[in-house]
Amino acid sequence: LKKLIDISVSLKNPMPTWPGSIGFRLESLMGLDRGDEANVSRLDMDVHTGTHVDAPHHFVHGAPTVETLNLETLMGTALVVELPETDAITAQHLTELEIPSTVSRLLFHTRNSQLWQQDITEFQPNFVALTADAAQWIVDRGIALVGVDYLSVQRFNDSPLTHEILLTAGVIVIEGLNLTEVQGGFYQLICLPLKIAGAEGAPARAILLSEE
Numbered sequence: 735l736k737k738l739i740d741i742s743v744s745l746k747n748p749m750p751t752w753p754g755s756i757g758f759r760l761e762s763l764m765g766l767d768r769g770d771e772a773n774v775s776r777l778d779m780d781v782h783t784g785t786h787v788d789a790p791h792h793f794v795h796g797a798p799t800v801e802t803l804n805l806e807t808l809m810g811t812a813l814v815v816e817l818p819e820t821d822a823i824t825a826q827h828l829t830e831l832e833i834p835s836t837v838s839r840l841l842f843h844t845r846n847s848q849l850w851q852q853d854i855t856e857f858q859p860n861f862v863a864l865t866a867d868a869a870q871w872i873v874d875r876g877i878a879l880v881g882v883d884y885l886s887v888q889r890f891n892d893s894p895l896t897h898e899i900l901l902t903a904g905v906i907v908i909e910g911l912n913l914t915e916v917q918g919g920f921y922q923l924i925c926l927p928l929k930i931a932g933a934e935g936a937p938a939r940a941i942l943l944s945e946e
C-alpha cells in the first residue's frame with residue numbers, strides 16, 4: 735500500500751503571492767443563491783501563484799512553453815532532502831549531501847514549508863532558495879527536475895541567474911511546494927501542470943507516494 739502526501743498548497747485569498755502580482759481571486763459569476771441555475775466562478779491569478787511549474791520560456795525567450803513539458807519528467811522517483819538550517823542552498827551543500835548519481839528529481843524541504851503550514855499569508859522575502867552555483871551543480875549532474883518550497887527557486891534579491899541556468903538547460907522547476915509532512919528520502923512524485931498553451935508556467939497539483 736502506498737501513502738499519499740499532498741504537497742500542493744491551497745489557492746485562496748489571502749495567500750502569499752509575488753510582490754506586484756495580481757494575487758489570487760475567485761469571483762462568483764453565477765450563483766445558486768442568487769437564482770442562477772448553477773454556481774460558476776471566475777479565477778484571477780498569474781500562473782506563478784501557489785504550487786506551480788516554471789517552463790523554460792519563463793526566463794528564456796523562445797524556449798519551450800509549459801504545455802510541451804515532458805510529463806515523464808514530472809512523474810517518477812524523487813529524492814527529498816531536508817535542509818532545515820539553511821538560508822541559501824549552495825553547490826557546497828549539494829556536494830555535502832552525497833546525492834546518489836541516479837537521482838534525477840530533487841525536492842528541497844527547507845524552513846520555507848513552515849510558512850505554508852502556519853498559513854503566513856504575507857509574502858516573506860527572506861525565503862530559502864538556490865544560489866546560481868547550486869543551479870549549475872544541478873545542471874552538471876544531469877538532474878531533470880527540482881522542486882522548492884516557496885515561490886521562487888532563486889532568492890528574492892538575487893539576479894535571475896539561478897532561473898536562467900536551470901531553464902536554459904531544460905531543467906523543470908516546481909515552486910510553491912509544502913513539504914511540511916515530508917521527511918528526507920525517496921518518493922514517487924506526480925506533478926501535473928495545467929495544459930495552458932503558450933504559457934511560461936502553470937499551476938499544478940503535486941503529490942508524493944511513499945511505500946508504507
Ligand SMILES: [Zn+2]
Pocket residue numbers: 782786787788885886909935
Ligand atoms: Zn515561477
